[in-house]
Amino acid sequence: MSGIMGIRHLNSHPVNHQYLEKMVEILAHRGPDHADIWVEESVGLGHRMLWTTPESLIEKLPLVNLTGNLVITADARIDNREQLMTLLTLPERSIEKITDSEFILAAYEKWGESCPEYLLGDFAFAIWDQHQQSLFCARDHLGIKPFYYYYQPNQIFLFASEIKALFCVPNVPRRLNEVRIADYLTLTMSDKAITTYRDIWRLPPAHSLVVNQSGVHIWSYWSLNAQKELQLESNAAYAAEFRKIFTEAVNCRLRSAFAIATHLSGGLDSSAVTCVARNLLAKDGKTSLHTISTIFDKITECDERPFINAVLDQGGFIPHYVHGEQFSPLADLDKIFQYEDEALLGPSHFYPWNLNRISQEMGLRICLDGFDGDTTVGHGTTRLTELIHQGKWKTFAQEVKALSPHHHVSPAAVLQSYGLPYLRDLAKQWRWIAFAQGVQQIHQHFGVSRKLLLIHHGIKPLLKSVLQLWRRRQDKSPNLINPDFAERIRLNERMQILADSSEPPLTVKQDQWLSLTQGLLTYTLEQMDQYAAMFSLEARHPFMDKRLIEFCLALPSEQKLYQGWGRMVMRRALEGILPQEVQWRGGKTDLTANFIDGLLKRDRHILDQMMSNRLGNIEKFIDIDFLRSAYKRLISAGNQVSDADSMAIWQAVTLALWLDYKQVML
Known part of the structure; x- marks a missing residue:
């Protein structure tokens, strides 16, 4: 860097x-x-x-x-x-x-x-x-x-x-x-x-x-090819090729004149980078690898130590820790805005800030992470949609029932997300023969009443689509946004263009390609760069390797979702490298509890001050009445905080603080 x-x-x-x-x-x-x-x-x-x-x-x-x-x-x-x-x-x-x-x-x-x-x-x-x-x-x-x-x-x-x-x-x-x-x-x-x-x-x-x-x-000069299809002779061949490319992606990012650290969260991605990096360094006879992990002593639902320790127990590491409850989302913004040029912060921004701060204190210059391995390898859940459109209901049912326990969700919930929307689309398109076939398959594999499927996912969606069309004509903007602002920049037209050009993906490849080519990925990578640069560090992302991304995108969908396991090719490839409890973990820990606790307790004085008298610079962008209503709901919600309310408040408050700090010409 x-x-x-x-x-x-x-x-x-x-x-x-x-x-x-x-x-x-x-x-x-x-x-x-x-x-x-x-x-x-x-x-x-x-x-x-x-x-x-x-x-x-x-x-x-x-x-x-x-x-x-x-x-x-x-x-x-x-x-x-x-x-x-x-x-x-x-x-x-x-x-x-x-x-x-x-x-x-x-x-x-x-x-x-x-x-x-x-x-x-x-x-x-x-x-x-x-x-x-x-x-x-x-x-x-x-x-x-x-x-x-x-x-x-x-x-x-x-x-x-x-x-x-x-x-x-x-x-x-x-x-x-x-x-x-x-x-x-x-x-x-x-x-x-x-x-x-x-x-x-x-x-x-x-x-x-x-x-x-x-x-x-x-x-x-280059674009990601969404058409390329890779066909190898066996699951073992796919796994071996993944291991080869991933190892090289890590290895070339180890070229350093100084000690190296990894950000070890305990998730599949950071653990994969950490274990492979440790093996490569040991092979070259180099010193142990530093790891930096965020841990939680009080908000234990966010703590990943069982998985972090499973990696560290393999040996060859020098571990370091950051206590997640000691920092909060709004606390360091005055320092961050000295370096951060844009206002668009995510609610987890303070984790890399603190990990990088510790890295600098340790005298490090290079940190590897598992950034966005989810997107690069692909969980493959869109394969469920793909199977339905291919008429493979039996395989769909098998995958749903296998996936459910891995992610602690019921088969009915997965069906609700992936199977029933397909029925509703068929009804809206008046494709009643295909609709009847889908109803029969769902009834056969999941035991859902055919009559209820017809009423709730055939007739009602038709009525609902008419109502939604009328409501869209009435609504001028999303709730958080000031209607005058939305009208001035013609936001409805902009959103409609996006909606018309972004049909829901029907295949794993389409879904993954869209995720890898979106503007949000570009912006997040730039933000990761700035959050490292603040501390004179270089952030390196093995999962953002062009060779690895091209390989993973070209994989058949069953290499991503198979027998209920997402990112199956990676799990197979890292057999014997990852600890089994990490290799075969289902989801990942949700850090929302720490975000909400930080916002409502550790940062409450900042939040209250902002909401009471420091929103004037965003009134032209934000519907202040809606924001205050969301704030009242947030502080009185107890343990039932709405994601929509907390995100709306976060966006508004960080935007107001950034505008205050930067004094940008409006």
């Missing part, structure tokens, strides 16, 4: 060194080990260095090539170095003495603007090409490394790893992007390019950008 920044004047004005130096200074937390700038007339590049890999210890950026016609600044870890070594013209040194930025620069010299297609790893970089008089920029496939920019046609182009650096240059406006606020309040976050600031953009993942005298040109 490092910091990059740059200025390109498009009107031939020379770069003001002072502005670039300010950009470098404000991102000091991203790279305390070294800083430098390079300026030539109307172009300037800057860099902040955090030493992480062995090669970074000798890396000097910005880097000018031998002929002096190319200059690069980069925040990058390149993982296919051995492969590139055979393809590129590189300095005559051992691979251990060649830096990642040199690999990128050599790739550009060979393949030009196509070079990101040949790179594997996490990267954001910019290359000034003197001959072309162009600035070429690119961001990695998943968007692990951030890249933000500001562009004023015929005047200036600025870029940086964090938005705050862009504001160091005069005349860059800080105007609030109200559409982004609406996306946050409606939990859509579909747009990968916009930010919370109207004139600041993010380069989307897997995109390249060129700035020259004719303007800014952006294109995608």
Whole structure:
């Protein structure tokens, strides 16, 4: 993890060194080990260095090539170095003495603007090409490394790893992007390019950008293939291939000149990363792996120690702990907003904040985690929908009955979620023959009355759909959102476009592809980067490996859900690596209880103060009457807190606090 920044004047004005130096200074937390700038007339590049890999210890950026016609600044870890070594013209040194930025620069010299297609790893970089008089920029496939920019046609182009650096240059406006606020309040976050600031953009993942005298040109160099199907000869073959790819995904993220830690929660994903990393380090004769875990002494329903200890009992670890009840959702926001540039915080944001804080206190620089293994591998529950549409009711019933005990839900509840909606859709489409066949199958396998199925899932849905259509015409906006705000930004139209373009997925592959390509994933990865950068750390996510994602997406659905077990291919693959109690655990612990306790007890003074007299800056966005009603319900609900109420209050309060802190132009 490092910091990059740059200025390109498009009107031939020379770069003001002072502005670039300010950009470098404000991102000091991203790279305390070294800083430098390079300026030539109307172009300037800057860099902040955090030493992480062995090669970074000798890396000097910005880097000018031998002929002096190319200059690069980069925040990058390149993982296919051995492969590139055979393809590129590189300095005559051992691979251990060649830096990642040199690999990128050599790739550009060979393949030009196509070079990101040949790179594997996490990267954001910019290359000034003197001959072309162009600035070429690119961001990695998943968007692990951030890249933000500001562009004023015929005047200036600025870029940086964090938005705050862009504001160091005069005349860059800080105007609030109200559409982004609406996306946050409606939990859509579909747009990968916009930010919370109207004139600041993010380069989307897997995109390249060129700035020259004719303007800014952006294109995608890679997209996740939703059509590829993988067919191997056996379950064992799928498991072996998963183990091979996953092990390599972990291994390339262990390249470090310093000790490494993992965030061990006790879940399947973090445990998998931790166990594989420990084995790889032990094989290389390296020291034990640090683990950092959040534990709970009072709110015991959130505590994962039985699973954490099952991993630690295997040996080879140096464990560290964070006590989850000692921190709360709103407590550190004044510190966080010094670094966090956007207002859109999730209710679990304070867990990585505290884990990273402990990591810095321990003198660590690199932390691995199990971030979003759920999405990468896929639980495969949409296979239930897939089976129904294929007419495989018997297999559907078998999977439902097997899945229920693993997740502590009744077969009737699973049927309610996956089987009965299919019946209702058939009724709405007037497909009565298929409806009758579905009723018979459900009656046969689950014993539900055919008459009740006809009444409640055939006739009533038709009446309900008419009522819903009428109500949609009456309702102008979601309850939390101020109706005037919704009308001003034409929120209904925006939501309708999203609804029309996002039909519920009918297959596991469709569902997984949508999850992996949504804008929310991009934003969350950027937030993970900033929460690490606050403490001069680099967060590495083995499950966000391009090779692993492509492999898992191409798997048959039964490799994801089989005999009631989600992510079956991963469970098989890690046999003998994971402790059995982790390998075969069903769901994961819900941390809602700690969030609610923190909000209503530890943060109650902040919450009450906000609700009583500090909501004025969000009245134009929020229906304050609805918010106050939700607040009254929340504080009087006891143990029956509504998720909808707590989330509405969380969104409103954090937005108000962020606007107070940042003083953004509304």
